[in-house]
Amino acid sequence: MDSLSDLLNTRKERRLGVFLILLSLMLFLLSLFVGEFNLNIINIIEGLSKDNYNIDSVVFQHIRLPRSLLAIIIGASLGLSGAALQGLLRNPLAEPGIIGVSASAALGAVLVFYSGLSLTFPLALPLGGITGALLSVTLLYLLAGRNSSVLTLILAGVAISSLAGSLTALALNLAPNPFASMEIFYWLMGSLSNASMEHVWLLVLPTVLGWWLIFQSRHALDVLSLGEDTASTLGINLATLNKKLILGTALCVGAAVSVSGGIAFIGLIVPHLLRPLVGHRPSSLLFVSAVAGAALLLFADIIVRLLPTQQELKIGVLTALIGAPFFLRLILNSRRAWAS
Amino acid sequence: MTFNALKLNVSVNKTPLLNDISVEFQAGSLTGIIGPNGAGKSTLLRVLAGLQETQSGDVLLESTPIGNISKKLLAQKISYLPQSTECHWPLTVERVVSLGRFPHQTGAYLSSDDIKAVDDACDKADIAHLIGRPINQLSGGEKARVMLARTLATQADIILADEPIASLDPQHQLEIMTLLQSLARAGKTVILVLHELHYAIRYCDKLILLNKGLKVCDGESSSVLSTQNLQNIYAINSISGLHQNTPWVLPWASLDKK
Numbered sequence: 001m002d003s004l005s006d007l008l009n010t011r012k013e014r015r016l017g018v019f020l021i022l023l024s025l026m027l028f029l030l031s032l033f034v035g036e037f038n039l040n041i042i043n044i045i046e047g048l049s050k051d052n053y054n055i056d057s058v059v060f061q062h063i064r065l066p067r068s069l070l071a072i073i074i075g076a077s078l079g080l081s082g083a084a085l086q087g088l089l090r091n092p093l094a095e096p097g098i099i100g101v102s103a104s105a106a107l108g109a110v111l112v113f114y115s116g117l118s119l120t121f122p123l124a125l126p127l128g129g130i131t132g133a134l135l136s137v138t139l140l141y142l143l144a145g146r147n148s149s150v151l152t153l154i155l156a157g158v159a160i161s162s163l164a165g166s167l168t169a170l171a172l173n174l175a176p177n178p179f180a181s182m183e184i185f186y187w188l189m190g191s192l193s194n195a196s197m198e199h200v201w202l203l204v205l206p207t208v209l210g211w212w213l214i215f216q217s218r219h220a221l222d223v224l225s226l227g228e229d230t231a232s233t234l235g236i237n238l239a240t241l242n243k244k245l246i247l248g249t250a251l252c253v254g255a256a257v258s259v260s261g262g263i264a265f266i267g268l269i270v271p272h273l274l275r276p277l278v279g280h281r282p283s284s285l286l287f288v289s290a291v292a293g294a295a296l297l298l299f300a301d302i303i304v305r306l307l308p309t310q311q312e313l314k315i316g317v318l319t320a321l322i323g324a325p326f327f328l329r330l331i332l333n334s335r336r337a338w339a340s
Numbered sequence: 341m342t343f344n345a346l347k348l349n350v351s352v353n354k355t356p357l358l359n360d361i362s363v364e365f366q367a368g369s370l371t372g373i374i375g376p377n378g379a380g381k382s383t384l385l386r387v388l389a390g391l392q393e394t395q396s397g398d399v400l401l402e403s404t405p406i407g408n409i410s411k412k413l414l415a416q417k418i419s420y421l422p423q424s425t426e427c428h429w430p431l432t433v434e435r436v437v438s439l440g441r442f443p444h445q446t447g448a449y450l451s452s453d454d455i456k457a458v459d460d461a462c463d464k465a466d467i468a469h470l471i472g473r474p475i476n477q478l479s480g481g482e483k484a485r486v487m488l489a490r491t492l493a494t495q496a497d498i499i500l501a502d503e504p505i506a507s508l509d510p511q512h513q514l515e516i517m518t519l520l521q522s523l524a525r526a527g528k529t530v531i532l533v534l535h536e537l538h539y540a541i542r543y544c545d546k547l548i549l550l551n552k553g554l555k556v557c558d559g560e561s562s563s564v565l566s567t568q569n570l571q572n573i574y575a576i577n578s579i580s581g582l583h584q585n586t587p588w589v590l591p592w593a594s595l596d597k598k
Binding site: 004005007008010090091219222223224225226227229230232233234235236237275279280281282283 | 391427440452474
């Protein structure tokens, strides 16, 4: 039998982390070179190093690179925030898309877009998304945070989602310019295809801040699995923990949604698949979920580029098509929890 | 280590739960908080653990109100075992027990001291054979002992436990009560909420009898569990005696004629 210190070490989890990082790097390189246009590495290097622009280097620098970087940042945010919300609410079905955080972030971003604020300063768009996300996570926590009944959480999420969705529809409905509403509509479906380096820069600051806030609270999440009373007597300040996690999630999901629209289910699938591999520990789940979220979004983005559809499939549509049946299966498996 | 509470008043939504309760605990002694349902036992324990706000009064550790002690330091000094054995994720037994080391940890890693404390706590709570198993696969009694081991792993001077033997079979009830008594003998301040009067009278050095939020009396166990108190407060008739010089009591009949 293994000794106690062997059982309590985290070597296996670190190996998993390294594997996922290598996988993501591979997918990142692959995604740089997959698409309608075949890139030639030598042309790219030549173009970038000598400021001697050629088509290869322009496509690389302005289309492929930002798109792949966005997939990494947004995928990591979605995977991480799913794992963090599940830890905070002690509920495996919590996910930014399902519980209405993404929809609220989208509403915030649409309002900024709609009001023309986004033209006055570029950071307004992610700020709008973050504000929407923040309001919804706070509301959700007030409605369903203290007891962890699956039913309350999902119902609260449905209510928040439909409220945000109908307000977004109202904005679209009242839009003076039908082209503007068309554009918003397409953006809402979730896509990385209009990525630019500016988007990446807009995203980086709030996202990294959000990641940092979430990672700071990781050990407290383990203790929280014993319930709030025990966590409190073990020295956790619950109010601070909640604030950090709510703000952290809102920052990274809000910023992500404001750039890419709603990409659902990454935050559900990734932590669910990885949880048994890290001994179900909420703290260990965070990092691997972030890396695997990046890998999954990179992968999904490669797939939509390769699929022979007339118009490129929206990545949000693809993740929803895969994620919704997965969600259904999770619910079927956890039906017993609904009774409580 | 002095630990006492002064004139505690607690009410929730204007319903008074504790009225003017003052109690004192001695290091090296096992104290039981007893009383009928709704007496305020768990509330008093939660106040002592710093979980329940009071309208007035103080819980003092070494004469310092616990509200003025940092949460981390307090968590090192007082460990609390709630009644529920919930664990929201199927963590392994040793992981759950190691969470008791959280107040002592600075980073993610368990030091060799931490691992020794976990090992020791598992031995004491008789769960060493369960190591490696996910907690959701254990029986209610096994879970209760894992949670007790988690409490012991903190190695706090003061241990507060809310009905620690409620879901155990007699063999484990006797073992856990003996363990708690031996912890007290080793110098710890052990405070329990108990419903089982026969264990209370046999194992506790001192009992605090509560009724409807008031302290009826406290003191040496057999004097608190007098026939008269059992009639007046619990509304039961009881039989009692001595076995090997240890008092025992057995609830026999309800006095309630309704």
